Amino acid sequence: MLVIGIAPGTVFAETVMDKDVFAPGAQFDSKPLDEAQQEEEDLTQIWTYAVIAVIGMIIARIAFQVVKKRMSRST
Secondary structure (H helix, E strand, O other): OOOOOOOHHHHOOOOOOOOOOOOOOHHHOOOOOOHHHHHHHHHHHHHHHHHHHHHHHHHHHHHHHHHHHHHHHHO
16 A cells, blocks of 8 residues: 655745854744734644645545555455
8 A cells, every 4th residue: 555645844845044043043033923924824834734634635535446446356
């Protein structure tokens, strides 16, 4: 059986590296998001996970149908 795992970060990755993220204090340089921006980012994450889940279910259903068809042919 074929199992495919896709990490959300690799599919929908947006990388902007204009400075060294490992420099001391770099994580505190950016200003925090306000409430509306945080909600929008959370909603974007939810949609990303939902799309990945639906794609995974479609792939699993297709794989199941293929296996079921091969099993019925072999017996």
